[in-house]
Amino acid sequence: MASATYKLPKLPYAYDALEPSISRQIMELHHSKHHQTYITNLNKALEVSATALAQGKLQDSVAQLSAIRFNGGGHINHSLFWENLAPSSSAEAKPEAAPTLVAAIQATWGSLDSFKAAFGAALLGIQGSGWGWLVKEAGTGQLRIVTLANQEAVVVGDTPLFGVDMWEHAYYLQYLNGKAAYVENIWNVINWKTAEVRYAGARDDVFQVLKANM
Template sequence: MSADTYSLPKLPYAYNALEPSISAQIMELHHSKHHQTYVTNLNKALQSLKAASSAGDIAAEIALQPAIKFNGGGHINHSLFWQNLAPSSSADAKPDAAPALMADIDKTWGSYDKFKSAFSTALLGIQGSGWGWLVKEAQTGLRIVTTKDQDPVVGGEVPIFGVDMWEHAYYLQYLNGKAAYVDNIWNVINWKVAEQRYHGGAKDAFSVLKASM
């Protein structure tokens, strides 16, 4: 495997470990099929880019950008997502596991409940496929952002945790009831990972990608 070939990272828990918040069937399809497709198509696009680049074909290089952004974003987003989830029974899934982050959340939104409500509203306001992220920015501090489709958060912000709002992330279990999915996702956020990302930089958050090369 060459240095620029990405592979599907292993989940840090079993497919059924997030039940009842997220069913094993969803997790298995989401990881072994959807995420795998992003990885496969990212590698294909990067290979074509290499060929276009060595042929000095700028038109082909530009034409490949959307595929790289979409599939690369899909790979980045899902890799971050798996890591920022944890079984609800684990200590990592308790907000206590993120003391410094929680203090900043309190300072920024007034309380954890207010933050949760603001984040949930942002998630439910996404029109189409996309993601919601809590990010840390050097200038502005903590912020909630939503991104469309598979656009990744790669502008220098540190992604603290993300929630996938594509229908494939919840439909088999929640059908059109996405508000219930959003309610239940709070039971499986990995606050320990969130705290680690909060203390680190963007590079640290993205280290999971290096590991899957």
């Protein structure tokens, strides 16, 4: 039983393209090292799990689930994250690139600024490593802010529109213990175009990047 092998997706921009909001050094380590490690460990866990299952050793297969969830989540989160960032000078980084989504945000939170304040507070409230996401809720289609611990991913029901990585490795080399400044500056490089496309499109399309890199 051969298992799928995942590959590191290329960044849609250069490592230094998000400066000064996110430094080149952070982007390079984050993409080429951290993201790659999640993929390496995901592929390993998937293979061990599949092999064990093929040998009828359910217990050994199940033992890999935690690693699959963690590293699979890491791969999914980072893949979506790179796509929902863009250089601040680009048209994609302007909220105007997401007219429908921004209208829905205003209808939900009153204004884009109130939403940003609520999202920022949620990010800063994470205890330990984790992510904050704006999602389109399954069923109701409503917008919601969710935070997830470690590498838990938005994989059940809801549609992730954009996420912000709150692991320390995402900002520490540049912002040190001043994570509030990172949270403030991330708005300069949010890819609103991507968020709009995810909001309007089918949920499965959000995860296309994963299939495209196997």
